[in-house]
Structure formats: C-alpha cells, structure tokens
Amino acid sequence: MGEWENSVKRKMRIGYMPQRHRDHRVGNDAVSFSLCVSVANLILSFILPPSKITILAIALFCILPLHAQKTGSDSLHVFDLSRSGQLERLGDWKYRFGDNPLWALSDFDDQAWGRLHPGKEKETNHGIRWYRTRVRLEGEQNDFDILAMYFSGIVSAYEIYWDGRLIHRNGGVAAVQAAEIPGDLLRVVKLRREWTTPGIHTIAIRLSNLHVHDSFRYFRIPLGYLSDIRDKLNEFMYLQLFNIGVFFFACLFSFALFLGGGRQRPYLMFSLYCLASVLGIGILAYQLLWNINIRYADSLVWLSYIITPLSGVLLAIFFILIFEMPRKYYHMLIVSVLAVVPLLLFDQSDPVLVLLYASGMALYAIRKKVPGSLTALIGILGLLAMMVFFYWGVVWYVYTAGIVFFIFCVMLSISRQIKQQNQQHEVAKLRSARLETELLKKHIQPHFLMNTLLSIISWIREDPPTAIKLIQSLAEEFRMINQISSQTEIPLSDEVALCRTHLTLMGYRQDVQYALEAQNLPGEEKIPPMIFHTLIENGLTHAYRSGENGKFLISCERNNGTVHYRLWNDGSQLEKLSRQPAQQIEEGMGLKYVKARLEERYPHRWQMDYGLRSDGWEVNIIIAQH
Amino acid sequence: MRILIVEDERPIAKYIERLCRQLLGSKIRAIDIQHSLEDAASFLFRQPVDLCLLDLNLNGEDGYELLKLAVSGSFHTIIISANTDKAIEAFRFGVLDFVPKPFDEERLSQALQRYFDRQSPPAEAVRYLTVRKENQNILLPVREIFFLKAAGIYVEAHLKNGRREILDKTMDRLGQILPANFLRIHRSYFVDLEAIAAYRHTGGGTYQVTLKDGRQLPLSRQKYKELHELLNE
Numbered sequence: 058m059g060e061w062e063n064s065v066k067r068k069m070r071i072g073y074m075p076q077r078h079r080d081h082r083v084g085n086d087a088v089s090f091s092l093c094v095s096v097a098n099l100i101l102s103f104i105l106p107p108s109k110i111t112i113l114a115i116a117l118f119c120i121l122p123l124h125a126q127k128t129g130s131d132s133l134h135v136f137d138l139s140r141s142g143q144l145e146r147l148g149d150w151k152y153r154f155g156d157n158p159l160w161a162l163s164d165f166d167d168q169a170w171g172r173l174h175p176g177k178e179k180e181t182n183h184g185i186r187w188y189r190t191r192v193r194l195e196g197e198q199n200d201f202d203i204l205a206m207y208f209s210g211i212v213s214a215y216e217i218y219w220d221g222r223l224i225h226r227n228g229g230v231a232a233v234q235a236a237e238i239p240g241d242l243l244r245v246v247k248l249r250r251e252w253t254t255p256g257i258h259t260i261a262i263r264l265s266n267l268h269v270h271d272s273f274r275y276f277r278i279p280l281g282y283l284s285d286i287r288d289k290l291n292e293f294m295y296l297q298l299f300n301i302g303v304f305f306f307a308c309l310f311s312f313a314l315f316l317g318g319g320r321q322r323p324y325l326m327f328s329l330y331c332l333a334s335v336l337g338i339g340i341l342a343y344q345l346l347w348n349i350n351i352r353y354a355d356s357l358v359w360l361s362y363i364i365t366p367l368s369g370v371l372l373a374i375f376f377i378l379i380f381e382m383p384r385k386y387y388h389m390l391i392v393s394v395l396a397v398v399p400l401l402l403f404d405q406s407d408p409v410l411v412l413l414y415a416s417g418m419a420l421y422a423i424r425k426k427v428p429g430s431l432t433a434l435i436g437i438l439g440l441l442a443m444m445v446f447f448y449w450g451v452v453w454y455v456y457t458a459g460i461v462f463f464i465f466c467v468m469l470s471i472s473r474q475i476k477q478q479n480q481q482h483e484v485a486k487l488r489s490a491r492l493e494t495e496l497l498k499k500h501i502q503p504h505f506l507m508n509t510l511l512s513i514i515s516w517i518r519e520d521p522p523t524a525i526k527l528i529q530s531l532a533e534e535f536r537m538i539n540q541i542s543s544q545t546e547i548p549l550s551d552e553v554a555l556c557r558t559h560l561t562l563m564g565y566r567q568d569v570q571y572a573l574e575a576q577n578l579p580g581e582e583k584i585p586p587m588i589f590h591t592l593i594e595n596g597l598t599h600a601y602r603s604g605e606n607g608k609f610l611i612s613c614e615r616n617n618g619t620v621h622y623r624l625w626n627d628g629s630q631l632e633k634l635s636r637q638p639a640q641q642i643e644e645g646m647g648l649k650y651v652k653a654r655l656e657e658r659y660p661h662r663w664q665m666d667y668g669l670r671s672d673g674w675e676v677n678i679i680i681a682q683h
Numbered sequence: 684m685r686i687l688i689v690e691d692e693r694p695i696a697k698y699i700e701r702l703c704r705q706l707l708g709s710k711i712r713a714i715d716i717q718h719s720l721e722d723a724a725s726f727l728f729r730q731p732v733d734l735c736l737l738d739l740n741l742n743g744e745d746g747y748e749l750l751k752l753a754v755s756g757s758f759h760t761i762i763i764s765a766n767t768d769k770a771i772e773a774f775r776f777g778v779l780d781f782v783p784k785p786f787d788e789e790r791l792s793q794a795l796q797r798y799f800d801r802q803s804p805p806a807e808a809v810r811y812l813t814v815r816k817e818n819q820n821i822l823l824p825v826r827e828i829f830f831l832k833a834a835g836i837y838v839e840a841h842l843k844n845g846r847r848e849i850l851d852k853t854m855d856r857l858g859q860i861l862p863a864n865f866l867r868i869h870r871s872y873f874v875d876l877e878a879i880a881a882y883r884h885t886g887g888g889t890y891q892v893t894l895k896d897g898r899q900l901p902l903s904r905q906k907y908k909e910l911h912e913l914l915n916e
Contacts, residue, residue: 504765507765507785508765510784511785516694566692567691603692603718
C-alpha cells in the first residue's frame with residue numbers, strides 16, 4: 058500500500074510483497090519493458106504465421122508509446138478525476154535539504170533541486186528537508202467523494218502543503234532530535250473539494266526524521282478518492298488477517314501433532330515456523346489496525362528484522378528433519394547463513410535462498426525415497442514461484458494462494474510420513490509377535506519335544522532316576538521359556554541359567570556332560586531372549602559326535618561404547634563343518650531368529666560374525682551403545 | 684536278519700535295539716547301531732543289511748537327499764521320526780513304514796511285522812523309486828513304469844518311454860511297497876494292470892500276457908486266475 062508497508066515488507070517478506078519493484082517499472086523500466094516485448098515479438102515471429110505477427114507488432118507499437126508517455130513524464134503526475142477506483146502514486150519527488158517557507162509555494166522554481174530515484178538515495182537523518190512534486194487533475198470530480206492522500210510510515214514528523222497551503226501536520230518537524238515530536242504511523246490526508254480543481258497542483262512536504270532508526274528511501278504516496286483508499290486498505294487488511302489465520306491454524310495443528318504424536322521435533326519446528334509467521338504478519342496487521350506512534354512502529358519493524366530470517370531457519374530445520382538429512386547440523390549452519398547474509402548485504406530478508414536450499418534437500422530426499430518428499434518439493438517450488446510472481450508485481454492474492462498451497466503440501470507431506478510410520482509400527486508389532494511365536498514354537502516343535510519324550514521313555518526302561526531328572530529339567534526349561542517369551546529383553550544371567558538348563562537336558566538325552574562357563578558377565582546386562590540359547594542349540598547340532606562331552610563359554614566385554622559378547626564351544630565335528638561351503642552353514646532358522654531379535658532390539662547397531670577360531674567355534678556379537 | 688539302527692541319541696538307540704531283540708528274538712542275526720548318517724552310509728558299504736531303522740530329521744533341505752539315499756539301497760527302510768507331518772512324503776519315496784516318535788512296543792512291532800508280512804500294503808502308495816546312477820540318486824516316478832522284470836539280484840524297470848533302469852531291490856521287497864495296480868504275473872514280472880492288452884492260455888500249461896505295445900510276457904498258472912478275476916470285476 059503505502060511507504061511504510063513497503064519498508065516493513067522489505068524486512069519481513071514472508072507474508073508481504075515488495076512494491077518497490079513495481080515502482081521501478083513506472084519510470085525507466087518502460088525501456089526494459091519494451092525490450093522484453095521486442096524479444097517476445099522476435100520469439101513469436103518464429104511461431105506465428107507472418108500476417109498475425111504484423112498485426113501483433115502494430116498493436117504493440119501503438120500501446121508502447123502510450124505506456125511510456127504515461128510513466129516517463131517529468132515530475133508531473135496525472136490523475137483523471139472522472140475515473141474512480143484507481144490510485145495515482147506520487148513518486149517523482151524533487152528534494153532539497155534546509156528549511157524555507159517559500160519552498161511550499163506552487164510557483165517556486167524547483168528546477169535546480171535533486172531528484173529522488175527509486176532505490177538509490179539512502180537518507181541520512183539530519184535536519185529538515187523538503188520534497189516537492191506536481192500533479193495534474195483532469196476531468197470532473199465525483200460529487201459524492203473527496204480526494205485524499207495516504208501517508209504511512211515515512212518519517213518521524215512532517216507537514217504537507219497543497220498549493221502552498223499547509224493542510225496537514227503529523228508530529229512536530231524540527232532540526233534537532235530533542236525538539237522533534239514523533240507523529241503517528243499512518244495518516245489519511247483529506248483534500249477539500251475546492252482545493253482539487255482541474256489543473257496542475259503542487260504538493261510539498263516539509264519533514265524531519267530524527268526518531269526513526271531506519272533511513273527511508275524513495276517513497277510513493279497514493280492519491281485518489283477517499284473511498285478507494287479505504288477499500289484498498291481494507292482489502293490489504295483482510296488478506297493479512299487471512300494469512301494470519303492460515304498460519305495460526307497450521308501452527309496449532311502441527312503443535313497438536315507434536316504433543317499427541319510422540320513429541321517428534323519436525324512438527325515442533327513447523328509449528329514454530331508458523332508461529333513466527335503469525336507474529337510477522339501480526340506486527341504488520343496490528344499497526345494497521347491501531348495507528349501507533351512511529352517510534353514504536355520503528356522498533357516493531359526491527360523486531361520483524363529478527364523474526365523473518367528466524368522463521369526461514371525454522372522452516373529449513375523442519376525440512377532437514379523430515380527429509381532425514383545426514384549431518385543435520387552442517388545443513389542448519391548453511392541455512393542460517395543463507396537466511397542472514399541476504400539481509401546484511403541486500404537488506405533483503407526473504408527466505409528465497411533458504412527455500413532454494415530446501416528444494417535441493419527435497420530432491421535428495423526424493424532420491425532416498427523419503428515418503429512425502431515429492432509433495433514437500435512441490436509445495437516449496439509453489440511458494441518460490443509465488444515469490445517470483447510477486448516480485449514481478451502480481452497482486453497480493455497470489456501470495457496468499459502461495460501460502461495456502463505451501464501449507465497444504467507440507468501437511469500432505471507430514472500425513473504421508475505419519476502413514477508410513479504407522480505402517481512401520483504395524484510391521485514392528487507383527488515382527489515382535491512373530492518372534493515370540495517362533496520362540497515358543499522352537500520348544501513345542503516335534504524334533505525337540507518328541508525326541509525328548511522318547512528319551513524319557515528309554516530312560517524309564519534303562520534308569521528311572523535319570524528319567525525323572527530329565528523330566529524335571531524339561532519342566533524347568535519350559536517354565537523359564539514361558540516366563541521370558543513375551544519380553545523383548547531379559548537379564549543376561551537369566552539367559553545363562555536357561556542355557557544351563559537346556560544343556561543339562563541335552564546332556565541327559567545324549568548321555569553325556571555339557572558344561573557352560575560364564576566369564577566376567579556383568580549382572581545388569583540385558584539381551585533379547587534366547588539368543589545364546591539358540592546359538593548353543595546350533596552348536597549342539599553341529600559340533601559334537603554322539604557320546605562326546607561338550608564345553609561352552611560365554612564372555613562379555615565392554616569397550617568404549619560397545620558391548621562385545623562372545624560364545625565359544627569345542628567339538629570334534631567342527632573341522633568337518635568348516636570344510637563345508639559357507640552358505641551351507643549360513644542362515645539356518647536359528648541364525649535367522651538371532652538376527653531378527655538383534656535387529657528388533659538394536660536396529661542397525663549390531664554386528665555378528667562366526668567361524669572356526671582357536672580350537673573351537675566362535676560367535677561374536679558386537680552391539681554399539683547409544 | 685540283519686538290522687541297522689541309525690539314531691544319534693544313544694539312550695534312544697539302545698532302547699530301540701532292546702525292543703527289536705525283544706520283538707524279533709531269534710530271527711535276528713545281528714543288530715548294529717550307527718549314530719550319524721555318514722557313519723551309517725560307510726557301514727552299509729561294508730555290510731549289507733535287511734532292514735534299516737532310520738532316525739531322520741526331515742526338516743531342512745538335506746532331509747530329502749538323505750531319504751533318497753536311504754531308499755535307494757537293497758534293504759527296507761523304516762523311518763523313525765518326530766516330524767510326523769512328513770510321513771506321507773516318506774511313503775511316497777517307498778519306505779516300508781513311518782514310526783512317529785515317541786513310540787511304544789506295539790507300534791514298533793507293527794512296523795517290524797510289515798517286513799515279514801507280504802499282504803498289507805503301506806499306508807500310502809509309493810510314488811517314486813530311487814535309482815542310483817553314477818553316485819546320484821535319481822527319482823523314478825512309479826506311474827512311468829510299464830513293467831518290472833527280475834534280473835539277478837536286481838530288478839529291471841521298463842518305462843513307458845521305452846527306457847530301462849536298474850533298481851537295487853529284490854522282487855519280494857518291491858512287492859511289499861508297490862501300489863495295488865502292479866500285479867506280479869510271474870516269479871520274474873510285475874506288470875501295471877493298465878498296460879495289459881490281452882491274456883490267454885497258449886496250451887501245454889503255459890499262459891501269456893500281451894502288453895499294449897505288443898510285447899508278450901509269461902503268466903503263471905496261479906496268477907492267470909487272479910488276473911482274470913481282477914480284470915473282470
């Protein structure tokens with residue numbers, strides 16, 4: 058809208074559009090515009106049949122001079138009184154430092170004054186200065202309305218002269234800061250019907266700017282019918298409120314996801330990003346609703362200087378987390394730099410660079426098949442496209458549409474991730490259930506149970522006391538397994554006890570002695586159930602001849618950050634086993650069970666190897682601690 | 684008779700041995716115990732037996748290889764196993780019986796009886812006979828067999844495709860496991876009933892079967908009656 062909104066927008070672009078660039082076009086940009094048209098013409102000439110090109114070319118050459126004439130006039134704005142619904146932005150200012158009451162007069166010759174160019178002068182804050190411009194009113198004025206000018210956030214204090222007559226005063230203009238009285242942020246200056254007769258009028262502004270830290274630059278003052286100015290203000294206001302609403306609900310929603318969904322940090326980051334955006338737009342809307350003193354407005358603008366890059370960084374962190382980027386702190390550092398550097402160098406706080414970086418990360422995530430990353434990329438590109446459109450001067454609605462599209466895509470992306478997490482959770486639950494069943498099945502499977510029962514029968518004939526001991530150890534083993542079956546980890550000491558019971562039982566069955574020695578086992582260590590039990594079962598199957606005694610050894614070593622379990626056993630058949638091709642030893646049901654258990658309990662941070670070593674078979678399991 | 688018990692658990696092996704002695708008494712010439720399949724194979728190489736009581740864990744891939752190895756021999760095989768769900772498979776490979784663990788005297792007695800009894804067919808008809816060829820055990824589907832002919836201590840299997848294979852089994856032992864559609868028409872011949880085109884009395888107390896491919900086989904007098912009854916039912 059006015060000059061102040063533009064200055065705010067420069068600093069917190071997340072929800073606002075810069076009008077600076079639109080301003081450019083009206084002056085010298087007519088040249089670049091016509092250049093663009095010529096290039097377009099050239100391109101079109103290759104596509105369209107010749108007759109149509111001619112028509113098109115003629116049409117364009119008719120329009121261009123009009124455009125140039127309208128925008129390139131020297132210090133003279135034109136406003137057609139008979140056409141309502143439009144605003145003329147007064148921008149071709151001439152200026153001079155100093156203070157002289159004569160400078161207000163319409164017939165004063167300001168030819169020698171300096172010209173204010175878009176985006177060039179950086180105003181230093183000393184003393185009083187004057188600005189002058191002229192407007193030609195044409196046609197007949199509307200009977201029901203009066204003209205007005207809209208001033209927003211230019212400077213600390215100013216006086217406005219219409220054809221030499223003081224018509225408005227905001228604050229108190231002074232040459233030194235102590236004497237200056239800061240005025241309000243916004244002013245709508247009404248022009249009486251008798252002042253706005255057709256013809257050329259001079260507008261002069263006497264101002265000082267000693268209470269605002271930020272220097273001001275090229276500025277444009279909208280002139281038009283009062284109702285049109287009010288309409289524009291309302292339109293702007295409603296859009297900002299809508300933007301706030303969108304961000305506010307996204308903020309609440311993702312915060313609820315964070316609270317209710319297992320405190321996952323990405324949701325918190327997105328919630329914070331939305332909150333920062335709400336604050337950013339809120340500052341703007343707040344000042345528009347309640348016309349505050351320029352001093353406070355100035356500090357609020359500074360606040361938004363911090364909020365905008367911060368929101369960009371939060372957004373980037375959100376993407377770093379949901380895209381599961383490796384070396385996330387490194388990426389966070391980069392985006393922080395990308396957010397701050399444009400602000401320091403170009404007074405430009407848009408997260409454009411951050412968003413470009415985020416789209417790069419999205420591409421990486423798509424390659425890694427992270428769910429929802431494609432949706433997120435579409436959202437980011439959508440937002441970027443809106444920003445680009447915006448710089449070209451497309452209306453505010455486009456920006457709001459960009460925000461809505463972006464938030465929708467992010468939510469869709471989040472929901473895809475939640476869906477995948479649910480699926481993974483289901484799979485994990487099923488796997489746990491399956492492992493438990495496997496554990497129980499191992500002991501009611503016929504090979505174990507029926508052989509044991511037959512063994513009991515044979516011992517009853519041969520030596521009843523041994524039969525009783527065998528029954529007891531079978532009962533003991535069943536009792537232990539029943540206790541641990543539903544657990545995902547058990548104390549190592551329980552596992553060792555279970556192994557010993559199993560070895561006793563198998564000893565009776567084979568009529569031999571099996572021993573298990575445990576070396577420096579710490580008491581509090583926990584492991585998934587029946588890991589060693591299964592490995593010992595394997596050992597019994599493969600390592601020993603019938604009637605041969607056996608010896609097993611379990612040890613546990615803690616090194617920096619890892620726990621190293623080792624199971625060793627002897628056996629006369631091992632030589633033969635080692636001659637077999639590796640894949641034959643590999644992947645029996647037992648080993649699959651052990652690996653599945655380890656993966657369930659220590660995902661991606663365990664390793665296991667086995668082989669013939671130092672007169673025996675050795676299995677090594679190494680688990681990295683968190 | 685000579686019996687080989689293959690069982691890795693010593694107490695069970697001893698128990699089986701004792702039951703066998705108890706049940707068969709003086710019929711037994713010798714009982715040997717081996718604790719691994721490998722040892723059993725090398726033992727069989729040195730010492731032929733009549734019956735093998737084999738503990739076989741049929742779970743896992745090598746289970747069937749071992750089964751094929753076991754049934755390719757000239758001896759009868761009785762499987763003693765805990766995996767009863769594999770029993771039907773075992774019968775299809777031509778084992779004499781399948782005894783589920785744990786078993787009692789009665790069940791083992793039944794299985795041993797089958798060795799002597801030529802009438803009662805196994806619980807499930809054999810589907811494959813195993814042929815040993817160049818140290819490999821090749822499965823021969825029973826439905827491919829046209830007729831079987833005695834050839835010394837071996838049996839020659841004539842297949843429907845015209846090929847011939849040598850089986851390391853005696854006629855008597857094959858008779859105990861072959862399905863009911865195979866009739867022993869002569870001391871030296873088993874014929875698939877489906878393969879018979881005609882049979883007649885050729886005079887002088889000799890009888891003849893003509894097969895569908897025109898081949899003529901001798902038919903014994905007692906079997907002429909049996910065949911006549913079977914085909915006119």
